[in-house]
Amino acid sequence: MAWFETKRGSDLLLLEQKILDQLFDHLFGYNIVQIGNHRTLIENSRFKNKYTCKQIQFNAEQMPFESDSIDCIVLPHQNTEDERILSEVYRSLIPHGHAIFINFNPWSPIGLRTFFSMSSEEPWNQNLESFTSFQNKLLKQEFEIVNGKFFGYHPRFKSASNKSRWDKIGDRWFPLFANIYLIVVRKKIFTMTPIKPSWNGKIQRNQVKVKETYEL
Numbered sequence: 154m155a156w157f158e159t160k161r162g163s164d165l166l167l168l169e170q171k172i173l174d175q176l177f178d179h180l181f182g183y184n185i186v187q188i189g190n191h192r193t194l195i196e197n198s199r200f201k202n203k204y205t206c207k208q209i210q211f212n213a214e215q216m217p218f219e220s221d222s223i224d225c226i227v228l229p230h231q232n233t234e235d236e237r238i239l240s241e242v243y244r245s246l247i248p249h250g251h252a253i254f255i256n257f258n259p260w261s262p263i264g265l266r267t268f269f270s271m272s273s274e275e276p277w278n279q280n281l282e283s284f285t286s287f288q289n290k291l292l293k294q295e296f297e298i299v300n301g302k303f304f305g306y307h308p309r310f311k312s313a314s315n316k317s318r319w320d321k322i323g324d325r326w327f328p329l330f331a332n333i334y335l336i337v338v339r340k341k342i343f344t345m346t347p348i349k350p351s352w353n354g355k356i357q358r359n360q361v362k363v364k365e366t367y368e369l
Contacts, residue, residue, distance in 0.1 A: 157191050165333070166192050168305055169229060169255055172335060173198075176300075180251055182224030188213050191229055200224060213238045218245045229255040232279045233287070239294045246340040251299065254291075254336045257281050258303070261332040284334045296338035303331035 156162045177198040185200035187193060195203050211217050213228075214237045223245045233239060233254070242252050258264050259281035282290070288298060306320055306327075 170194050184223045185225040186223055187227045216241045216245050220244050221247050224250050226252045234280055248342045250340045252338050258334050261330050263332045291338050295341055297341040299339050300337040302335045303328045305333035306331050
């Protein structure tokens with residue numbers, strides 16, 4: 154049985170579901186995609202069409218979507234060490250479309266377990282990235298950071314609410330040691346700004362110099 158199907162894994166997904174539902178109150182559109190085979194976390198979103206890897210089998214490095222066609226992409230606990238995944242996310246999103254990344258924090262109890270684990274089972278086989286390192290990688294891919302949040306402070310994920318006593322204490326005193334962090338980004342589009350001519354009232358004359366010639 155996969156770890157995300159255990160009691161602790163289910164509690165974690167329930168907590169992530171609640172966090173995402175809060176975000177979906179402010180995000181809406183036509184197409185949303187969830188990458189990964191975890192439990193569906195986008196069911197409560199206000200997008201018209203909802204796609205998961207259970208419905209469409211594909212590799213995250215080669216998404217079967219046209220460029221500029223997806224409004225929002227959710228990536229819970231995906232190994233983004235291969236930057237081709239980030240490039241595909243950027244390509245698939247519409248201009249100003251959103252992507253939501255949920256990762257384990259390496260500076261946390263669960264991060265330390267992953268570091269010392271020899272298991273080949275997901276998620277213990279991933280190389281975890283810190284919030285700052287992953288944020289810089291997203292900026293390098295021309296994403297715009299919209300929001301970021303640390304959550305999930307209970308060592309065994311018993312809390313299914315981000316307003317529990319554990320989360321209140323963690324948010325105030327040691328947010329960098331949360332088990333989970335979430336980053337929301339937006340696809341940034343660079344537009345060309347026309348440069349207005351500088352009119353000074355003078356006639357612009359030809360400034361090209363002509364070499365003088367002499368008749369023999």
